[in-house]
Amino acid sequence: MITREQNERLTRVGPGTPCGELMRRYWIPFAAVAQLDDNPVRKVRILGEDLVLYRDKSGTLGLIGERCLHRLVDMKYGIPDQNGLRCPYHGWLYGEDGVCRDRPMETSRGNFAQKTKAYPVQELGGLIFAYMGPLPAPALPKWDLFVWPHAIRQIATNVIPCNWLQCQENTGDPTHSAWAHGEFFRYVLEKQGKLAERASSELHTLHDRSRLGDGIKELFACPTEYGFEKGTVYSKELGAAKDQVRSHSTVIFPFYTQTDVVGSPRSEFQIRVPIDDTNTLHICYQCYSAPPGVELPKQNRIPWYEPPTHDEKGEPILDYVLAQDAIMWAAQGPITDRTKEMLGRTDVPIVFLRRQLDEQISRVERGDDPMNFFRNDPGMLHGNGQSPESHWAAPDWARKKLFVSAGFRQMFHKGFYKDDTDRYGPDIELVKELHRRIEEYEIQANREEALT
Ligand code: FES
Ligand SMILES: [Fe+2]
Structure with a gap:
């Protein structure tokens, strides 16, 4: 049993929370590369932050804030450009660094000072990772x-x-295996009438797991x-x-x-x-x-x-x-x-596990x-x-x-x-x-x- 405050400390992940700050020290896998096959623009939510992931026409990945700076259209409808993602409403273009690189139809088109949120992303082993913490980012393990x-x-x-x-x-x-993957598995197959068909062999997972108790x-x-x-x-x-x-x-x-x-x-x-x-x-x-x-x-x-x-x-x-x-x-x-x-x-x-998590949160708190x-x-x-x-x-x-x-x-x-x-x-x-x-x-x- 832990206190309510401890429970909050170990579970909440939004910006500024103790565990959220710890999580922001890691490269976080949040999508598979293959998920961009059908659509190169995807809305994602990580650590309570709404973001848009995209791959532009040059192959660069970007992870930026979900709303266009102009009039706040959701960038999940964005159009991948040669160097960034364009808002579909009036064509403002954002790079992977969050800089607005082009504003068609405006008098000053590029290098607009204001940026949208942007986080570094990397690919490894078919996954896409984001780093949402203080820069410079650490190495991706x-x-x-x-x-x-x-x-x-x-x-x-x-x-x-x-x-x-x-x-x-x-x-x-x-020990959850003995029940969740043993006795409970047996109960599920029995209810389905598939126990004999699926688990007649003594080698089946559920027999093995049951014995773990x-x-x-x-x-x-x-x-x-x-x-x-x-x-x-x-x-x-x-x-x-x-x-x-x-x-x-x-x-x-x-x-x-x-x-x-x-x-x-x-x-x-x-x-x-x-x-x-x-x-x-x-x-x-x-x-x-x-x-x-x-x-x-x-x-x-x-x-x-x-x-x-x-x-x-x-x-x-x-x-x-x-x-x-x-x-x-x-x-x-x-x-x-x-x-x-x-x-x-x-x-x-x-x-x-809880103690280790608490200790690591404290490390980040100490700097x-x-x-x-x-x-x-x-x-x-x-x-x-x-x-x-x-x-x-x-x-x-x-x-x-x-x-x-x-x-x-x-x-x-x-x-x-x-x-x-x-x-x-x-x-x-x-x-x-x-x-x-x-x-x-x-x-x-x-x-x-x-x-x-
Ligand atoms: S709302 Fe995005 S360019 Fe106008
Ligand atoms: Fe399990």
């Missing part, structure tokens, strides 16, 4: 999945109708260079299959979590970007890597999609993992009232740089602190029966494509083909080994 060389990718986004922190606290919550001894959380890691300690004596420590997804401060590790057949950033105080842009950045020796299916560009959250009758779709998470976040209310919580031992990592604010180009970063060579770097990867045999084949054959957002992905057939090639390669390598 190249977190591993954005730049990993031998992989194909998909980007899914959803608007979740609640505060960003509820979404991010999900990563401080390893058995034999919990304790939960832990500890800081890392880029965020924190956490997990669950299981005890055989208390009913777990064996004594073990299971790590949960890695956290990259302030709003990333990463499932699995770079270089694996499927790894994902889940990014919780505050649109405003009560809406969050949830980005699933999905990265499917191939080992050396396996040719990647050809991907022309990184596609974008919006997984449906409701069916044609307006009922929530609940039979895949992200949908189960998202409905829980929204069901906590627009900004959950943390003064009324009753936390338990499973919430230890959530307490850690210091917060965590993951890089004044110089950080090059390629590995968010989980793990060596990028951890998978498949050795030429005999397939013979080593590492992750591939132990986990990936199970994941492939249990058909994870049906159980998460991936099933809606425009390039899911390429992903399946990649995974088929990985398996084929492994079988072949093992056969050759058996013959020698």
